[in-house]
Amino acid sequence: MRKKQGEKFSSIKKSLEIFKKAEELIPGGTQLLSRRPRQAAYGVSPMVAERAKGGYFWDVDGNKYIDTVMAVDSVILGYCDPDVDKAVIEQIKKSTTFSLLHPIEVELAEEIIRTIPCAEMVRFGKGGGEADAVAIRIARGFTGRDKVAFCGYHGWHDWYISANLESSGNLNKYLLPNVPTKGVPKCLSGTAIPFEYNNLSSLKEVLEKNKEEVACVIMEPSKTNLPVKNYLNDVKELAHKYGALLIFDEINTGFRLALGGAQEFYDVTPDMAVFGKAMANGYPLTAVVGRRDVMEVSKDMFISSTFWDDNSTIAAGLACIRKIKREKVTDHIWKMGGRYAKGWNEIVRKLGIKAELKGFPCMTSIAFNYGNKSFVNQLNTLYCQELAKEGVFGYIGYSFNISFAHKEKEVDKVLEAAERALSVVKKAIDQGSVKGYLKAEESKPLFDKRMV
Numbered sequence: 001m002r003k004k005q006g007e008k009f010s011s012i013k014k015s016l017e018i019f020k021k022a023e024e025l026i027p028g029g030t031q032l033l034s035r036r037p038r039q040a041a042y043g044v045s046p047m048v049a050e051r052a053k054g055g056y057f058w059d060v061d062g063n064k065y066i067d068t069v070m071a072v073d074s075v076i077l078g079y080c081d082p083d084v085d086k087a088v089i090e091q092i093k094k095s096t097t098f099s100l101l102h103p104i105e106v107e108l109a110e111e112i113i114r115t116i117p118c119a120e121m122v123r124f125g126k127g128g129g130e131a132d133a134v135a136i137r138i139a140r141g142f143t144g145r146d147k148v149a150f151c152g153y154h155g156w157h158d159w160y161i162s163a164n165l166e167s168s169g170n171l172n173k174y175l176l177p178n179v180p181t182k183g184v185p186k187c188l189s190g191t192a193i194p195f196e197y198n199n200l201s202s203l204k205e206v207l208e209k210n211k212e213e214v215a216c217v218i219m220e221p222s223k224t225n226l227p228v229k230n231y232l233n234d235v236k237e238l239a240h241k242y243g244a245l246l247i248f249d250e251i252n253t254g255f256r257l258a259l260g261g262a263q264e265f266y267d268v269t270p271d272m273a274v275f276g277k278a279m280a281n282g283y284p285l286t287a288v289v290g291r292r293d294v295m296e297v298s299k300d301m302f303i304s305s306t307f308w309d310d311n312s313t314i315a316a317g318l319a320c321i322r323k324i325k326r327e328k329v330t331d332h333i334w335k336m337g338g339r340y341a342k343g344w345n346e347i348v349r350k351l352g353i354k355a356e357l358k359g360f361p362c363m364t365s366i367a368f369n370y371g372n373k374s375f376v377n378q379l380n381t382l383y384c385q386e387l388a389k390e391g392v393f394g395y396i397g398y399s400f401n402i403s404f405a406h407k408e409k410e411v412d413k414v415l416e417a418a419e420r421a422l423s424v425v426k427k428a429i430d431q432g433s434v435k436g437y438l439k440a441e442e443s444k445p446l447f448d449k450r451m452v
Contacts, residue, residue, distance in 0.1 A: 014060045015047035041385035041440035052079035054405035065393040070401040076278035078405025084281045087319035088312050096312040108318045116260045117269045121295035123288040124308050128251040128276045129155020131286035139216035139245045142297045147213045148192050149206045152220030162188035207242040218247040221262035224358040224365045232268040245271040256362045283316035329404045336402045337361030343415040351426045364399035378434045385440045386421030
């Protein structure tokens with residue numbers, strides 16, 4: 001029997017069985033690190049989904065959850081959106097991958113160029129990390145330089161992970177602690193150099209030490225930390241002063257901060273940008289966009305893949321962007337995000353919990369401010385555990401990736417669940433320990449320092 005929203009859940013037996021089998025067949029159990037169950041409350045949070053609709057999913061044990069993760073921010077309209085799915089089905093009837101170009105690819109390129117400020121030409125792809133790698137290759141080809149200055153998270157490819165060859169902690173702020181460099185060519189050491197967000201001197205130091213060697217500055221324009229006044233403009237000016245291109249990684253900010261992404265929101269136009277996730281409502285589609293003179297260089301480079309113009313996902317992208325525009329989806333996300341942020345902050349104030357939502361209402365993360373990292377991690381795990389019991393699924397550190405399918409009803413249900421969950425968290429805080437409250441396994445780092 002399927003359980004109703006809000007019931008206390010006692011069993012994820014089938015989830016556990018399937019995931020244990022997955023671990024035997026799939027290294028790590030999942031393709032995406034964020035989907036590993038220990039990113040939530042292992043043993044209590046659901047592990048295996050069966051179906052989804054709108055802002056909800058059902059696990060294989062029959063439990064129904066409001067989803068606050070939404071496929072790691074990629075489902076902006078809601079699961080099984082009828083307009084997007086209809087477009088995909090219609091394209092499938094015509095076939096998806098051809099021996100030739102299909103007109104819908106040109107149609108989507110035109111739509112993107114009308115939408116994104118820096119877009120004068122477009123290359124399509126499938127995954128965000130892959131798209132970042134394409135952008136880096138183009139920047140290197142255009143400038144004739146090898147090194148990359150970066151800030152933020154940019155995927156799994158060698159160019160990025162090579163930052164940890166120089167120092168095992170270079171990616172700690174942006175990815176996960178102690179990400180191993182196993183399999184990354186040692187000759188790439190020193191080619192990817194981090195700089196500190198909101199610290200122009202940090203970037204200047206990188207560019208000065210590597211004069212005429214840096215091909216590009218790639219960064220997430222904003223995430224949970226917001227740029228100080230004129231920071232992004234100053235980054236662009238500094239990059240150009242040293243002959244480097246500026247690339248905005250808008251995989252997360254695209255269509256959420258504004259229709260044209262962070263570059264529209266902050267009125268700073270980069271040389272190139274990378275979009276994905278929300279662009280096709282969960283279908284695998286990314287776009288590398290940029291200035292014509294920069295992008296044209298790639299026509300004489302070997303950057304090519306059979307499935308980059310899979311027209312079913314391109315149809316999804318076209319339908320999704322048009323619906324975002326037609327239904328003013330970005331405005332809805334901001335409105336519902338504001339409702340959620342106001343309610344959540346009122347709850348923690350009322351309970352006397354030192355916690356905050358970081359970032360804009362349209363994309364936030366949770367921070368418990370109690371100094372001790374181990375205790376904070378336990379509180380995060382406990383919060384996820386208690387939300388799961390209330391029929392709300394979340395990851396540790398995530399807040400609420402609101403979609404168009406989340407209306408006031410869903411936002412208020414999440415707030416009701418959050419208040420009950422935070423009441424338990426407050427008891428643990430007052431006790432100075434989660435003992436007696438935490439039933440799930442405490443979340444652990446995915447990478448042990450000894451692996452590096």
